[in-house]
Structure formats: C-alpha cells, structure tokens
Amino acid sequence: MADNAPLKRLLSPTQRNIVGAGLTVLAGVIVLGAIYGLFLLLRSFVNTFSDVLLPVALAAILATLLRPIVTFFETKLKLSRVKSIGLLFALVLLALAALASYAAPLIFKQSIELIDSAPKLAGNVVNFASEKAPWLKDWIAEKTGGEPIDVLIKNFVSEHSSSIKTAVEQTLKTLGTAGGILMSLFAKIAAYAVVPVYLFYLLDNQRDKWRDIDSQLSFIDKKWRDDIMFLIKQFVDILVSFFRGQILIGLILSVMFAVGFGLSGLKFAILLGIMVGLGNIVPYLGTILGVTVVLPLAFFQTGGGWPTVGFCLLTFAVVQVIQDYVLTPKIMGDKTGMGPMLIIFSIFFWGTALGGILGMIMAIPLTAFFLVFWRLAREKYLPKLMNSLKADEEAAEA
Numbered sequence: 001m002a003d004n005a006p007l008k009r010l011l012s013p014t015q016r017n018i019v020g021a022g023l024t025v026l027a028g029v030i031v032l033g034a035i036y037g038l039f040l041l042l043r044s045f046v047n048t049f050s051d052v053l054l055p056v057a058l059a060a061i062l063a064t065l066l067r068p069i070v071t072f073f074e075t076k077l078k079l080s081r082v083k084s085i086g087l088l089f090a091l092v093l094l095a096l097a098a099l100a101s102y103a104a105p106l107i108f109k110q111s112i113e114l115i116d117s118a119p120k121l122a123g124n125v126v127n128f129a130s131e132k133a134p135w136l137k138d139w140i141a142e143k144t145g146g147e148p149i150d151v152l153i154k155n156f157v158s159e160h161s162s163s164i165k166t167a168v169e170q171t172l173k174t175l176g177t178a179g180g181i182l183m184s185l186f187a188k189i190a191a192y193a194v195v196p197v198y199l200f201y202l203l204d205n206q207r208d209k210w211r212d213i214d215s216q217l218s219f220i221d222k223k224w225r226d227d228i229m230f231l232i233k234q235f236v237d238i239l240v241s242f243f244r245g246q247i248l249i250g251l252i253l254s255v256m257f258a259v260g261f262g263l264s265g266l267k268f269a270i271l272l273g274i275m276v277g278l279g280n281i282v283p284y285l286g287t288i289l290g291v292t293v294v295l296p297l298a299f300f301q302t303g304g305g306w307p308t309v310g311f312c313l314l315t316f317a318v319v320q321v322i323q324d325y326v327l328t329p330k331i332m333g334d335k336t337g338m339g340p341m342l343i344i345f346s347i348f349f350w351g352t353a354l355g356g357i358l359g360m361i362m363a364i365p366l367t368a369f370f371l372v373f374w375r376l377a378r379e380k381y382l383p384k385l386m387n388s389l390k391a392d393e394e395a396a397e398a
Helices: 002-010 013-048 050-076 081-132 134-144 149-174 178-193 195-204 209-216 222-264 269-279 285-300 306-332 340-354 356-397
Strands: none
Touching (some): 013 050, 013 340, 050 081, 050 195, 050 222, 081 195, 081 269, 081 285, 178 195, 222 285, 222 356, 340 356
C-alpha cells in the first residue's frame, strides 16, 4: 500500500478511476490496432499465395468428406489404407466419367437453352407488364422507337459479345509472348493438378495427429497447452461437422429440387435444381436466391403460369420442411454451434475481407476459431479477469 500512497495524495478517487479508465481504453485501442495489423498481414498473405493455399484447402475439405468412406473400406472390406484410397479414387473417377457422359451434357444443354431463351423471357415480362400497366407500353415504345424488346435484347447481347471478344483478344496481345501465356496457364493447371496428391497424403496419414500436435507444443506450459489443444479439437470438430454435413445436405437438396422442379413442369429443372440445392450449403441462401429466379421463370416460360408457380412454391415448401425437420437435425444436429445467420454473415464478410472464393472457403474455419476462442475465454478467463478487477477495486478502496 505504501507504493500507492503518493498517487493517492495527488489524485482523488474519482480522478484515479478516470485515469484507470483512460489507460484501459488506450490498451484496448492498441490491442485493436494490433489485431487490424494482423488482419492486413493475413489478407496480403492470402492474396499473394492464393494459388498455393486454395488447392490445399480444397484437398483438406475433400479429405474431410471422404475419410469415412476410406474407413468403411478398411473395416468392412478388410483392405489396407492404401488399397482403400485407391478404390475410392477409382470410384470417384467412375462417378466423374458418368457425370461427364450423362449429367454434364444435359446441364450444359440446359444452360445454353436458358441463355438463348433470355430475350424471349424478357419480352414476356415486358408484355405482361404492359398489359397490366398500358402506360408502360407507351413509355417503352417511346424509349425504344417501337422496336420489340426481345429484338433489342438480342442486339444488345450480340453487340456486347463482340465487344467482349475484342477485349479478350486485346488482353491476350498485351499479356506478352505466347511462351509467357503458356507458362502462366501451366502454373495455374499445375497448382490444381496436385489436389489429388494432397488428398492422397491427407487420407493416408495414420499418425495420431493429436499426439503429434501436443508434442510439437511441448515447449509451452502444460496449463496453456491443454487450452490450446482444446481450441484445436473444438475447431476441427466444427469444421468436420459443417463441411461434411452441409455439403451432404446440399447434394441431397439438389436431387430433391431437380425432381420437384421437373414434376412441376419447370424448364431447366436439373440445372436450376442443382444450383438451388448446392446454394443451400450456405443455409437458406440457395432457397432465397432460387425463389427470385425460379418463380419468374415458372410464370413467364412458354407454357408456364400460375399453376407452374404454385407447384414450384410447393416444391420449395416441401424441401425446406424436409431440410429443417429431417436432414439438418439428423446430419448436422447442433455440432457447429453456428446458426444460419452467423454462417451467411461470415461467408460474405470473409469473402469481402480476404477477397474471392478463398475467403469464402476460409470463412467457416476463421469464424469457428473465433467462436471457440470466445467460448473458452467466456468460461475460463473472463470470470478470472473480472474477479481480479473486482479484487483490485476493493483493495484500492481500502
């Protein structure tokens, strides 16, 4: 208490509280500045090495999804790990070959048909709006000089497609020599060609990863090391649960939406079903975007109308009920601890912050890390900190 005596003589209790609060705010600003600096370094690192990091991230996600299949082959078929991985790769190649032979041409065909039908669909929209609001027809005729809207759209697409082609040609000319272009293209292909190699080694790793991590952290005091291991294990559990669960749900929903749209009479049912289903890997995002695209198409397509819209709405409702009450509870449960709103926000936030697809892929891992860290801090460290502050305040008053 003797050390604090001069301070007590110089400052009143209120002034000491103000000084303490100011120092606390200053420390908080310094910490936030350090965090922001680390974030800038992370963004620069990700943008610089995205071509190196993205294949590793894709391989890690695939390993998370496919590891149960390898384990099944080992336990049920009594195969070695290497043979199980080889069998898995063979089945994947067969599935990709079947997809390329049957599904891919159909999806490509529907994509082309959807693009070709865009002007006619736009014309149907304008005609419908003109019937409901005659003044709109006069306004459009005045602005277009009486030219049909579908013809204008075709001309617009044609003009801009030629502009895009010209821009691409000019870009290729300014990139440098053909050798430089080929080397750049080769580097891109090589970066993603190693994904199967990464995947093989990730699946083949039979070492106890937790013991390895613990041994690598042996220089840290055991009390802190236990907390770090807890954070890592919780973090991995969330990642595995999310990627394995949500991607499986997205694939199931793709089939359900494609079948439902097909039975509803919607054109491009397979293409739109896959897009909406896989979009639901981000909870509800695929359905929200799908409604804004599917329902107008169902109404304005040739032979469409309110009955088609009604059947498509019924498809959305049935699939959403199955997802919410059957698939999500059975497959996901509450293992991630992240609600749909947090998942959607984190994907858009990190996608914008880190830029592009890699930021979106890293969104869930990064959010999971902060979520787990907050849980540990809330349950273990914040109560100790608050008790310590309370003790210091009581001591100061005494």
